[in-house]
Amino acid sequence: MTYRLLLFTLALLTPSLLRGQSVPADFAVSMERTSCFGTCPVYSVRVDATGRVTYVGRNHVRVSGQQTKQISSADVAALAAAVERIGFFELDDRYHIPDTDLPTTFVTVTRNGRTKRIEDHFGAPKGLQAFEKQIDTIAGTRQWVER
Numbered sequence: 604m605t606y607r608l609l610l611f612t613l614a615l616l617t618p619s620l621l622r623g624q625s626v627p628a629d630f631a632v633s634m635e636r637t638s639c640f641g642t643c644p645v646y647s648v649r650v651d652a653t654g655r656v657t658y659v660g661r662n663h664v665r666v667s668g669q670q671t672k673q674i675s676s677a678d679v680a681a682l683a684a685a686v687e688r689i690g691f692f693e694l695d696d697r698y699h700i701p702d703t704d705l706p707t708t709f710v711t712v713t714r715n716g717r718t719k720r721i722e723d724h725f726g727a728p729k730g731l732q733a734f735e736k737q738i739d740t741i742a743g744t745r746q747w748v749e750r
Contacts, residue, residue, distance in 0.1 A: 626652050626676070626683045633711040634738045638662060643706040648742045654679050656742045666747040678741045685737055686712050689730035692719050698727040708735055 635647040645662040654674045660667045686692075691712050699722060710731070711720040723731060739745065 626680050627715050628652055629713055629716060630679070630683055631711075631713045632682050632686070632738055633709075634735060635709040637707045637709075639706040640704045644748045645706075646744065646748060648738065648744050650674065650679065650682060650738070650742055652679060658742065658744060658747050660747055664748045665750045670747055672743065674741060674743070682738065682741060683714070685734050686714065689728070689734055691721075691731075691734070692717065694721055694728065694731060696720070697722045697724075698731075699724040700726060710735060710738070 630652040631649060633647065633649040636644060638645045642663045644660075644664045646658060646660045646664050648659075649657045654676055656672045656674055658666075658670045658672075660670070691710075692714075696719070702725065705725055708723040709720060710723065711718060721727075721731065723735065739748075
């Protein structure tokens with residue numbers, strides 16, 4: 604009975620322990636959404652390894668200026684896992700077309716002393732587009748952006 608309890612406890616704890624180890628201390632994800640000729644929301648958001656979210660609203664958002672909040676380590680681990688899953692550091696640095704009416708999204712990831720910034724103006728892979736949505740969802744930008 605004690606052996607089964609030990610195995611059960613290890614099975615429950617192992618995923619959390621692994622998640623905590625998978626996020627380096629310098630891990631950070633930043634995303635900036637730029638303007639368009641319409642009313643596209645202009646803001647930036649940053650999530651660091653400790654779960655601190657820093658939002659700065661600039662234009663066409665419900666809340667202008669800086670806001671901060673805290674998210675869970677599991678949410679930070681989910682972002683770190685997404686970076687791996689989509690092969691962020693292997694993606695192109697720029698997805699762009701010459702149309703100037705579209706907003707641009709810049710995504711920057713720092714991990715293990717390495718930083719990469721990707722410009723997504725148009726034509727980014729679905730994985731990167733999904734990651735951008737995941738950043739917004741996990742950071743909770745909707746509360747500040749949507750009017």
